[in-house]
Amino acid sequence: MTHSAPAAVLWDMDGTLVNTEPYWIAAETELIEAFGGSWSHEEALQLIGSGLWRSAQIMQTKGVALTEVEIIDNLTDKVIEQLVEFGIPWRPGARELLMELREARIPTALVTMSVGRMAHHVADRLGFVGFDAVVSGDDVTNSKPHPEAYHRGAELLGVDITQCLAIEDSPPGIASASAAGAVVIGVPFMVELIDSPADVLWPTLDGRTVSDLSAAFLIEGAR
Structure with a gap:
C-alpha cells in the first residue's frame, strides 16, 4: 500500500547533505x-x-x-x-528540509559510504538530532551501488524499503537506492544524472518541503 507520505526518508551525505x-x-x-x-x-x-x-x-x-x-x-x-x-558546508536547502522532516516526525536515516566517525562528525553538527539511524561504509560488506546499505537503513528504522524515499546525488548512490526498492530523488551536484535510474530529478533541494517529498513519493511510488 502506498501512503501519501513516505514511511521514511533516507539521505546520502557527501554531495547531498554536505558539499564535501x-x-x-x-x-x-x-x-x-x-x-x-x-x-x-x-x-x-x-x-x-x-x-x-x-x-x-x-x-x-x-x-x-x-x-x-x-x-x-x-x-x-x-x-x-x-x-x-x-565548518560544515551544508548543501542548499538540505538542512532545512531535514529539519522539516524531523518536525513532521517522519523517520530519517543517513546512508553514506563515508566511515562512521566521519558520518557522526557531520550529523552531530546539524544543531538538532537529524537521524534515527546512521549507516556508514564500515557498517556494510558491499558498498554502493550494491543495495545493502539502503536495505540496512530501512531495517534499522523498521520500515519497508519500498515505502521509503531516498535522496542521492551520484549514479552509484542512486543505483543502490533504486536496486533496494526505494523511490529515489536525484539531486545532481558534481556529476550528471541523466542516465541514472532516479525516479525524480530536482536541480536543488533549496525551497523544497515535506509536501514536495510526499508528492514525489505518491506519484512515483504508485507506479
Missing part, C-alpha cells in the same frame, strides 16, 4: 602526489558516490604504498580537518 566532494578530491590529490603520482579532476569525479574501499584500491594503483585501511584513515582525517577548519 571538493574536500575529498583535495585529500585524494594530496595523498597520491605524496607518493609521486598524479590525480586528475576527471579521475576524481569517477569515484564520487563509490565506497572508500574501492577508492583506496584505485589509490594503490596510483602508487600509494599504504593498506586500504591506512588510505581510508588518511583521507578521512584530511576531510575532517577541512570540516573543522572551514
